[in-house]
Amino acid sequence: MGRSRSLAVGLGLGLRPRTEWNDPRRGEAEPELVGPSPRSGGTARLRAVGASDRAAEQPHGGAVRPASPVPPSGGSREAICYSTPVAHADVLVIGAGIVGCATAHALAAAGHTVQMVDAREPGQGATQASAGVLAPYIEGHESGVLCTLGRRSLDLFDSLIASLAEDVGPLPVYERRGSIELAFDIVARTRLQRAGEALGAVGVEARWLTASEVATLEPAVGNGARGGLHVPMHGLVGAAALTAALEAAATRRGAQFRSGVQVTGIARGSANRVAVTTSAGVIEAEHAVLASGSWAGQVAVEDAGEVPVRPVRGQLLHLSLPTRRLTHVVWGTHCYLVPWPDGSVLVGATVEDVGFDERATVLGVTGLLEAACALVPELSRATFVGVRVGLRPASPDALPIVGPSATVPGLIYATGHFRNGVLLAPLTALLVRHLIDGAHDDPALAMMAPSRLGL
Numbered sequence: 499m500g501r502s503r504s505l506a507v508g509l510g511l512g513l514r515p516r517t518e519w520n521d522p523r524r525g526e527a528e529p530e531l532v533g534p535s536p537r538s539g540g541t542a543r544l545r546a547v548g549a550s551d552r553a554a555e556q557p558h559g560g561a562v563r564p565a566s567p568v569p570p571s572g573g574s575r576e577a578i579c580y581s582t583p584v585a586h587a588d589v590l591v592i593g594a595g596i597v598g599c600a601t602a603h604a605l606a607a608a609g610h611t612v613q614m615v616d617a618r619e620p621g622q623g624a625t626q627a628s629a630g631v632l633a634p635y636i637e638g639h640e641s642g643v644l645c646t647l648g649r650r651s652l653d654l655f656d657s658l659i660a661s662l663a664e665d666v667g668p669l670p671v672y673e674r675r676g677s678i679e680l681a682f683d684i685v686a687r688t689r690l691q692r693a694g695e696a697l698g699a700v701g702v703e704a705r706w707l708t709a710s711e712v713a714t715l716e717p718a719v720g721n722g723a724r725g726g727l728h729v730p731m732h733g734l735v736g737a738a739a740l741t742a743a744l745e746a747a748a749t750r751r752g753a754q755f756r757s758g759v760q761v762t763g764i765a766r767g768s769a770n771r772v773a774v775t776t777s778a779g780v781i782e783a784e785h786a787v788l789a790s791g792s793w794a795g796q797v798a799v800e801d802a803g804e805v806p807v808r809p810v811r812g813q814l815l816h817l818s819l820p821t822r823r824l825t826h827v828v829w830g831t832h833c834y835l836v837p838w839p840d841g842s843v844l845v846g847a848t849v850e851d852v853g854f855d856e857r858a859t860v861l862g863v864t865g866l867l868e869a870a871c872a873l874v875p876e877l878s879r880a881t882f883v884g885v886r887v888g889l890r891p892a893s894p895d896a897l898p899i900v901g902p903s904a905t906v907p908g909l910i911y912a913t914g915h916f917r918n919g920v921l922l923a924p925l926t927a928l929l930v931r932h933l934i935d936g937a938h939d940d941p942a943l944a945m946m947a948p949s950r951l952g953l
């Protein structure tokens with residue numbers, strides 16, 4: 499999810515979380531790119547390193563997920579070591595974040611034979627840090643394209659959640675109670691009032707709330723807001739649970755998942771197949787989907803330049819109150835708050851250009867805490883449950899990269915979802931499925947075409 503208008507949270511000490519894209523520290527050391535390391539205890543191995551630290555990096559061994567029995571109708575999880583090319587999958591999905599799992603689910607549901615590999619366990623990339631906000635009309639302020647894509651994908655959520663509930667049981671958290679974006683000054687008020695009018699003009703329900711209406715709807719919000727823009731169709735979902743449900747439902751429909759498998763290269767294979775080089779051997783498939791998030795640029799694609807995706811770190815806090823005190827996703831100037839039924843409140847998020855550094859920082863945490871307590875004062879008495887850190891996959895124009903490769907027939911890119919990967923996952927999955935089934939004319943594909951970036 500995005501930065502709130504600006505995360506210039508003064509801590510009264512003149513310290514602020516780093517939100518500027520040109521992070522002054524970046525000049526100091528270049529992050530060493532070795533692909534996503536398995537997560538252990540939240541401290542990722544990847545970090546902005548100085549020369550002295552390089553020697554410390556040890557390549558990790560591919561760990562294969564232990565075999566575990568699954569329902570008889572479903573696929574199997576078993577330890578497999580590849581010594582020769584294996585060509586039994588229609589589709590190989592590389593990366594089991596929200597984008598990869600949604601894609602594997604859509605393809606398996608359409609009857610394709612799907613394999614999915616990841617260097618980590620499912621959902622342990624950026625997805626585990628996601629706030630799960632579904633708000634195209636907040637995130638899309640700056641980009642009409644993002645608004646259009648976000649709205650189409652949001653419209654797919656209810657039916658997706660319903661079909662997952664049938665397959666694997668109801669999700670613990672999925673709501674469509676709307677968002678309130680608050681204004682604390684005249685400029686913001688004017689901007690939001692105009693945004694509300696513009697949304698109304700295109701048939702999107704949006705209402706400007708006065709300060710007293712905000713106080714009635716959200717009494718926990720502190721004073722100072724001059725009003726807010728309420729968009730009822732917005733929502734939230736538990737991103738980790740959604741990813742797990744997508745993976746489980748895909749597995750029930752025959753998909754196979756392997757963790758601890760690192761992909762290093764993609765090339766044209768034999769008989770018009772795609773050959774994918776992994777730490778567990780070469781896998782050949784009719785189609786391959788590169789859904790490896792921020793690490794997409796580290797997978798070599800034959801005759802193509804590096805996928806122009808870079809990591810943008812986001813830190814997110816998980817706080818807990820005894821009972822639920824907020825109804826809507828509340829969007830402030832310096833942070834946003836995501837309320838869960840159990841009294842949890844997610845506070846997001848920093849936007850930091852620090853390379854492949856998945857560590858939480860004091861600056862990030864204290865800045866978000868101060869912003870959250872300024873917005874909802876009683877959060878100062880909340881329990882601090884934890885901080886999550888993820889690397890958002892950002893493309894040069896901040897739009898996703900979804901579509902066919904120009905150099906490797908059968909390869910499909912599905913990455914670069916930046917701040918909206920959870921929101922955009924259902925649409926991405928649908929488009930990838932269409933592409934594999936031979937339908938290339940969806941207008942959304944033109945908006946996210948890899949060819950715009952020379953891929």
Ligand SMILES: Cc1cc2nc3c(=O)[nH]c(=O)nc-3n(C[C@H](O)[C@H](O)[C@H](O)COP(=O)(O)OP(=O)(O)OC[C@H]3O[C@@H](n4cnc5c(N)ncnc54)[C@H](O)[C@@H]3O)c2cc1C
Nearest residue numbers: 499593595617623624625629631761791812888919920921
């Ligand atoms: C703090 C924060 C808050 C956010 N809030 C929201 C929100 O409210 N709403 C929203 O829509 N989005 C939000 N996002 C953005 C969203 O989380 C991302 O856009 C989304 O998770 C990207 O999904 P992905 O599947 O592309 O990438 P990831 O989840 O990063 O998954 C990529 C996977 O690929 C694997 N992988 C990578 N390289 C290789 C390789 N070479 N071989 C094998 N496996 C590999 C990784 O291990 C990883 O599991 C947020 C992000 C952050 C950080």
